[in-house]
Amino acid sequence: MAHSTGDDGVAILTVGDGERFNALSSRQWRALEDSARSLAENSAIRAVVVRGTGSTFCSGSDLREWQDAGSADVNGSFAVIEAALQAIEAIPVPTVALVQGVATGAGCQLALACDLQVLESSARIGMPIARLGLLIPPSFANRMSLRIGPSRAKDLLYGGRLLTAAEALAMGLVTTVVPAGLGAKEVAQLTETWRPLSQASLRASKAAVNLGLAPVEVAGRTLPQGAAADPEEFSHRVRHFLRRKHP
Secondary structure (H helix, E strand, C coil): CEEEECCCCEEEEEECCCCHHHCECHHHHHHHHHHHHHHHCCCCCCEEEEEECCCCCECCECHHHHCCCCHHHHHHHHHHHHHHHHHHHCCCCCEEEEECCEEECHHHHHHHHCCEEEEECCCEEECCHHHCCECCCHHHHHHHHHHHCHHHHHHHHHHCCCEEHHHHHHCCCCCEEECCCCHHHHHHHHHHHHCCCCHHHHHHHHHHHHHHHHHHHHHHHHCCCCCCECCCCHHHHHHHHHHHHCC
């Protein structure tokens, strides 16, 4: 992961290496957690933008790690991902996900871990995990249902489909959609509107909203997570997916 901070106090946290639609390995998820924790401790930061390398956001986890993985390995990977997501959520200043291309699986969760999501109109977002035999943990489900309600969250998880940016905006999963190519400009304008405001007030607003959601979020994070993958189907579904994507 790489992050940089401009003279305006806005940190840009860039994920991925531009390969495989910025699918992240466990090592990269750990690096993301470290970067987020570093930014959280930096008092000079007034906002954080999370974006992908190149022209896409993040397609989730690098499935090559799971090709021959056992259930314990997949469970461990989910724990690493969740730690990174919670580190993003713990950043005390406003955070914005700039989503271009795709935000799928854990990449969708990364976008939702940010306070706001700016999607370019050509972007797609969703949780197609049923195609792989992954078993969604409560913490992942909560990030969706707290925004769009339990019925819509179930509908998306059952169908495994990717939403267009317009569809995601209409149901309240994301906050803003702009024409393709204008995402970075929109995010810059958004963070600039926050510059003259009380930074203490912005931090307090974020903390107050998060405190109100805490009873639901904490339950989802502290209950036993259970298995992360179906032992009967996961391995062959992952192998099939990798063959289809990388013939």
